[in-house]
Amino acid sequence: MNFPVAALSAASLSSLGPEVAMPTYDRSAVAVGIVHLGVGAFHRAHQALYLDKLMNRGQALDWGICGVGVLPGDAGVRDALAAQDGLYTLVEKHPDGRQEARVVGSIVEYLLAPDDPEAVIEKMAGEAVRIVSLTVTEGGYNLDAVTGEFQADDPGVVHDLEPGAAPRTTFGLVVEALARRRERGLAPFTVLSCDNIQGNGHAARRSFTAYARLRDPELGEWVEANVRFPNCMVDRITPVTTDEDRALVAERFGVRDRWPVVCEPFTQWVLEDDFGTGRPEFQDVGVQVVADVEPYELMKLRLLNAGHQALGYLGYLAGHRLVSQASQDPLFAGFLLDYMVREATPTLSPVPGIDLHAYQRQLVERFSNPQVRDTVARLCADSSDRIPKWVLPVIRHNLEHGGEIERATAVVAAWARYAEGVDEQGEPIEVVDRLKATLVPLARSQREDPLAFIRNRDVFADLADDERFASTYLRLLASLHRDGARATLEALASR
Ligand SMILES: NC(=O)c1ccc[n+]([C@@H]2O[C@H](COP(=O)([O-])OP(=O)(O)OC[C@H]3O[C@@H](n4cnc5c(N)ncnc54)[C@H](O)[C@@H]3O)[C@@H](O)[C@H]2O)c1
């Protein structure tokens, strides 16, 4: 590196070296048109980048992003972005070691809701805002994993529904803003979920209309009838930022960035064109705007996300800590491909313009990218929000249609084994799950009562009552206990 290291800010942009691409537009001329809730790593690697690309073309200057953190834990993002005038560095890491860095400028404002909920509500209630987008995780929609019903007894929701309460949930904030727009005669904004949920727009519609109905039935009807909730499929592997990433950005690119984001080169966004009050011209920067997103969503969730789950628990138990290591292990790569080819793909409809075999092979390559350093632990978090949405639908479909279920069932059994909280070497596992207090004791009781984990109907509904599933599960769990993850996969590979 031939350039001095500069702390990232609007003022330091001109001193950055030529290895770093940066906004070519006048950020002071960018007006907020989008409020985004949940400015995690993924939003900064995906939607914010698409907008930055548009802005670099002189487009979408009235679609700047105001980021919002809903949870107190987002204070770190607030501080990092505040110190850097909303700027951050995005580094795309190619498998051959090439790295491309770019300073992204499309987030022009950031508000932390717990600091000032009123400011967040007023921002969304303002006429200039036409889209409120979300990446608040799969669990962020408060929908029951089995019934799909909105969980009205959530303490945050109960709090927000108290008359005069200052909202602290996504629902309280967004619905109050919608109510104010309605009172003021302003068109509602479009609510755009970008989380990994099948029918993420439908899920958002269910959540927000249910909350609005609880607040005021007439408001609920109005939201249902007037607010648009497009579905979309989003894809770009974005691991958690590490201190090594911060050091890399300083040493390799000369940028001292409090919170850079790293990701793979691949990116995809398939978007349903259902926006009530306009949208940026996303199609000009590679977004696929389509009438029906469902085939793309199912492909991605059942191959990529469920594929991640297939590598995660088994990989961790066998000692892998990086996704790339697990994917480069022939036994695991074989298991992943067998899961995709024999169990997941038969549940999919044809996907326009996509060769599913090529897609599967490309996934193994993407997971194997050694530069991305995505951790197995990231994939194994929040399992109770992920397994029911991505893996169980594959099992249910195959049970109904006489398809194979062994590999997807092995993933569920491996989750149950992982949730015991101790690995095959006797080392503790940090189980990260909002249902941890229920799941870990159930998992620990399964040595005596092997169906205990899957009899949890809040997660599995009545799946344990299915004889074919239960007997397959019992066999695989016993194998994991007796022989370990690697030997279990070896036995599966020969079937
Ligand atoms: N990381 C990826 O590879 C990736 C790729 C595609 C899609 N996604 C989607 O994006 C989501 C976020 O991923 P990330 O990598 O940005 O994670 P992250 O941990 O960096 O950020 C998560 C954000 O969600 C917020 N959040 C969590 N629970 C919430 C709740 N109940 N209410 C409001 N806000 C809440 C957090 O405060 C944080 O701002 C994923 O859950 C997934 O649905 C991620």
Ligand SMILES: O=P(O)(O)OC[C@@H](O)[C@@H](O)[C@H](O)[C@H](O)CO
């Ligand atoms: O982030 P989550 O919770 O949706 O799931 C974990 C990973 O499967 C996911 O982040 C993928 O990396 C991502 O969906 C790739 O586009």
